[in-house]
Amino acid sequence: MSEQQTTGRRELATFAGGCFWCMVTPFEEMPGIHGIVSGYTGGHKVNPTYEEVCSETTGHAEAVQITFDPDVFPYTKLLNLFWRQIDPTDAGGQFFDRGASYRTAIFTHSEEQQRLAEESKRELAASGRFDKPIATEIVPAGTFYPAEEYHQDFHKKSPARYKSYRQGSGRDAFIDRNWALQKDEQELRARLTPMQYAVTQENGTEPPFRNEFWNHKGEGLYVDIVSGEPLFSSLDKFDSNCGWPSFSKSLHMANIKGVKDTSHGMVRVEVRSAQADSHLGHVFDDGPGPDGIRFCINSAALRFIAREDLEKEGYGEYASLFA
Template sequence: MSQQPTELATFAGGCFWCMVKPFDELSGIVKIVSGYTGGHKENPTYQEVCSETTGHLEAVQITFEPAIFPYEDLLQLFWQQIDPTDAGGQFCDRGDSYQTAIFYHTEEQKQKAEASKRELDASGRFDRPVVTPILPASVFYPAEDYHQDFYKTNPLRYNSYRKASGRDDFIKRRWNTPADKAKLKDKLTPMQWEVTQMNGTEPPFRNEFWDHKEEGLYVDIVSGEPLFSSRDKFDSGCGWPSFTKPVVPALVQDKPDYSHGMIRTEVRSRKADSHLGHVFPDGPKDKGGLRYCINSAALRFIPKADLEKEGYEAYLSLFGQEK
């Protein structure tokens, strides 16, 4: 796909080590830089920021393509990484430099951030008020090189710190709760729930898209993240929709599956973690040799003519069209 216009988003969520991986490698995310913002000293060092004398917060600045990953989705993902009711830091890290904040770059971002904060505050998910401030973006200073992509360069230290900090335990308690599951179950059909949430499999040849030939985009039934294109669909004879590749490889993840006495490779969506199906090495050789065998119940189809209306105009180029 052609390069889309980009914007900046800046979030402070406590230790910036923990604020890169959740956004990294998602479709529409171009670059993530860890750094310092909101303070009064030029070019502060990590030690100076930690001394709480510069007024800076640890933050990440994200370059993103809003046509592919909207700012509203960034906000939702940001909230899911933090404790927005804590004004004194985040988890084991205390002090002003570890406070949370949303730094808006445009008036539109400000309005969307304020609306998102109001919605979260009214949701009842937290026992205390949401106190994360929404502030105008100021000068952003990139952190030292050894802080960049820390989860990749120091995975053992990153994982150890993250687990010990209390962040992961908090996220598990506050998100993906039984209430969230109940709400999702009401939204999905019994078969969609069984497939995406219980790792089930629908019957072959008796599902919505196994013989579907219309041009368009197949997206995750839960999250709407784009998964497969009709241009990559082929008739494998197996009775389920089959594709040679995902639209954006980073939006699907492969996992070993040893269930039912077999050794297979499961395919899940990255954002919603929906079970989609499996991938096998028996696809068309001239197109990479893979067969993504996907449950129709995990998918929603968007016709090519509706892509722009549905907010997927960035994917028109898959069908030889540009917006």
């Protein structure tokens, strides 16, 4: 979890979304998140093991329990993020993981959470995004049993296995098909400049040293020009002398995706935004810091939100980054 200012308030949120390995990364880098534990809940067996839960005899589901500051990251935002990780119409499991232990559920810790969860479920059902009923159950939280230590932060302990599992499970493909931003080409052409459209929608590249942010020094966030999803922070921006904005890391790894790019006779990793699927630029291994990463990003793909405007622009939870 990133360093952040806190109000001192703590609440719990518990979500089941299939394999708990995949339900940590979407939440862990968000401001106001102070802990995420993978575990088991919703069943009758005391202190179940992973093998017992997978046997479908305990009634438990794999779940994550999140400790969060509601003044920084409200429960409604957690709910919105939860829905975008799952197939809420599947009552028999999630993706290639089948059975009740992989069911989806929202386990509420208060009457207010119950009300907000039911409201969000009704809104999703009424949105028309899915043509089948929403199967995710909403029930009061019971005892939560932490999973074995090797399951905690599995994506960090076994990154190659985690990545292979996640891609092979079909989760990412489902999210791309069903949760990507629904874009209107005519609206985008009217809203974006020709260069912004060419870069984000047609994989274009703007001229180096002749773009808005290559030498920009302001403090704040850089968000996707199409969707507004937060991508990078000025705290991680550096001068790479390449003529485009460069960042040593992304704000949230869950908000970007890498795609193999073999154009122009080279093999590179293209960077795209997760929600809007905007072309952003490329990532290289010649950057500063221990990870050696350099995100080389087109200014035309970005919108800058100054630190003093974060609250009014709807990004108030990130203000503590610049305190």
